[in-house]
Amino acid sequence: MYREGPAGMAGAVLWSITAPAQPRPVRVLPDGCLDLLWSSRAGLLVAGPDRTAYLSESAPAEDWVGLRLPPGVGPTVFGVPAVELRDRRVPLADLWGARATRALADQAADAAAGLGALDPGRVGAVLVAEAVRRLRASGGPDPLGRRVSAALAAGATVAETATRVGLDSRSLLRRSRHLYGYGPKTLARILRMRRALALARSGVSLAEVATRAGYADQAHLTREVQALAGVAPRVLLTA
Template identity: 55%
Template sequence: MYRERASRLPGAAVWTSVPAEGDGPGRVLPDGCMDLLWHDGRLLVAGPDTHAYVDGSSAGPWSGICFHPGTAPTLLGVPAHELRDRRVELADVWPAAEVRRATARVHGAHHPARGLEDVALRLAASAGPPDPLLTRLVAALDAGRPVAGTADALGLGARQLHRRSLAAFGYGPKTLARILRMRRALALAHAGVPFAETAARAGYADQPHLSREVRSLTGVALRELVPPPGAAS
């Protein structure tokens, strides 16, 4: 069972996942975000994904805090591209003493998710507010605006935008735009919007284009992620 709520850290979400008996490997879809995770008494970092991450070792409960796109590198002190498509121990990123303090805080919390949130809030208090330019970039791309036009509006050249995107998101702005567009499409499809209309509203050329992109980014067909109405569960 997966549960999620808005975090006290603006833009972030706190979540828990408890696999049911008989569940197969978990499939985590790319979303432009990075997560701080707690599992089996350990702190880990989930880097930004360019494709679905299939976790074959999901036994037992997981807790996490999912950071708004572009904000985690400043909080965690590591460029996003160094963790792209990876799950690493926090000890590989932070000094051992800091990891011990954070681990003790999560372990001593009423619930691990609350402890992770407390750690994130302390990090944010030290790091200051998010870069407003990156916030505007994410908002523009999530609204379906083209990368080139967004770069011009932000006063950034193509190379500078790509360099800043690698550090903040783990990949270039075109990949971020593809992932955000897919997330918009899946939200529409899950809300019951027909696939052809979903494709048009999310900015795809047509339904086959939507289907190709979903399979490319997730590894499965659109109908596997969003079964047609009335399909057996």
């Protein structure tokens, strides 16, 4: 069963899942975020920002705990531009080195050990503490990350967003690739899809969702979701 909740740091989400005895691929939708992952089998990993849905596969009964960082925050925590991690899952040691990663892995293993059933909160607390420590050591995340993603999530156009944050289009593109892994147009498409799906899950009809989320019509909504998620909206909503 998948669970998620506040992580105790602004805008971040702590999530966990345990794979069944006969696991199937899980469709992870793009969101403009980077995740710090702990796996009972694979150890510590980083999930980069995806441009399209990622099909995650697990071993039987594998436990996962993840810290999903807000859009634009991951590069400060991990120390690399988001574009270098785009559409990738990489060992944390590739970014932080073996020594630092081993120390964090030992803390996570201690938190998970001897509990009978996994307590994701204890493992998650280890991940959150390290992320907070690194953010503080770096002077905090780039404030542009929150400003740009908030504007686009609210439905502002790329041109409107550039004006609000005081950047020309080329500078916004360069900074967005660093912060989110892709340009503002791609981020806007992803955030609009997520806004549309949230509306649909609240009971709004797809025709009305298309209008309220800024699509030309329901067919446009379906094409965009199909392109980004790999399946039609109704498939996602009934999964």
